[in-house]
Amino acid sequence: MRIRDIVQLLRVKQYVKNILVFVPLIFSQKDIPGIYHNLPPTLLAFLSFSLTSSFVYVINDLLDAERDKLHPTKRNRPIASGRIGKKTAITIAISVFILSFLLGILLGYRFLATLLAYIVNGFLYSLFFKNHQLFDAFSLSFAYLLRVYAGAFAINVPVSGYLFLVVFFLSLFLAFGKRRHEILLLGERVEGFKRVLKDYSVYYLDQLMVISATLTLTVYTLYVAQSPNKLLRYTIPIVVFGIFRYYHITHNLERGEPSEDLLQDRYILLSGLLYAFVVFLSFLIK
Numbered sequence: 001m002r003i004r005d006i007v008q009l010l011r012v013k014q015y016v017k018n019i020l021v022f023v024p025l026i027f028s029q030k031d032i033p034g035i036y037h038n039l040p041p042t043l044l045a046f047l048s049f050s051l052t053s054s055f056v057y058v059i060n061d062l063l064d065a066e067r068d069k070l071h072p073t074k075r076n077r078p079i080a081s082g083r084i085g086k087k088t089a090i091t092i093a094i095s096v097f098i099l100s101f102l103l104g105i106l107l108g109y110r111f112l113a114t115l116l117a118y119i120v121n122g123f124l125y126s127l128f129f130k131n132h133q134l135f136d137a138f139s140l141s142f143a144y145l146l147r148v149y150a151g152a153f154a155i156n157v158p159v160s161g162y163l164f165l166v167v168f169f170l171s172l173f174l175a176f177g178k179r180r181h182e183i184l185l186l187g188e189r190v191e192g193f194k195r196v197l198k199d200y201s202v203y204y205l206d207q208l209m210v211i212s213a214t215l216t217l218t219v220y221t222l223y224v225a226q227s228p229n230k231l232l233r234y235t236i237p238i239v240v241f242g243i244f245r246y247y248h249i250t251h252n253l254e255r256g257e258p259s260e261d262l263l264q265d266r267y268i269l270l271s272g273l274l275y276a277f278v279v280f281l282s283f284l285i286k
Helices: 003-009 012-028 032-068 086-105 109-127 135-155 161-193 195-199 202-226 230-252 258-264 266-284
Strands: none
Touching: 003 032, 003 086, 012 032, 012 135, 012 161, 012 258, 032 086, 032 109, 032 135, 032 266, 086 109, 109 135, 135 161, 161 195, 161 202, 161 230, 161 258, 202 230, 230 266, 258 266
C-alpha cells in the first residue's frame, strides 16, 4: 500500500467541491478584515468536511467495489483493484471520521449536525437514491448544499435564499452533466454498472441541463442586480462563460466529471481565477 493509494482512496481530488464551504464567508462579509476574522473557523470547517467526505467516499467504495470493477476507469480505484484491502479501508475510514468529528466539535452542534446529515445522505445515496431517476441528482445537489450550510454554521451567518437557489440549480446542472458523460462512456455496459442510467437518455439530460443552467443564471443575475455591491455585476459574464464551457465539455469533448474537469480545463480554471479577482476587488472598491 502506497501513499498515493491512500490519497486516491480518500478522493483528495474531490475536495475541490468543498470550496463551497468558503462561499458564506465571501458573501456574508462586507470588508477584508471581516474575512480575515472568520477565515480560521472556515478553514477548520473545510478540513473537517473534507475528512467527512473522505469517510463517505471510502464507505461507498466498499459498497460498490464489485460494480466498480465493471467501469473502465473506476476499476482502478484502490479497493476495486485490490491495492487496498477492505479491512484496511475500514480502518482508514474510521480514523478520518474520528478526526473530522473532533475538529467539528470546535465549530458547534449545528456544524456537527450538518456533517451527520451529509453522512446520512451519502449512505442513502449508496443504498437507494443512486438507483432511482432524479433522486440520484437531487441527493448529489443536497450534498452540495450541505457544504454551504457547513460553512455558514462555522461562522454563524445565515444562508440567503438566493445562495440556496444558485447552489441548488448549479449542482443539478453538474450532476446531469455527469450522468450524460457516464451514459456515453459506458455505452452498452450502462445497466451493469449503474442501473439508474437506463432511466435516462442523452436527449432528456440535455433538456435538464439547459433548464438547470437557465435557472442558475436567472437567480444569480437577480441576486447580483439587487446587491449593493455594484462591482459584482461584472461577474455575470464570467459565470455565463463558465457554465457554457462546462456544457461544451459535456457535449463536445466527451467529458463531464466536475471534480476533474474543474481542475483540468484551463478555461474553467481561468474563469474561476477571474471571478475570484473581481470579487476581491469588490471588497476594495466601494
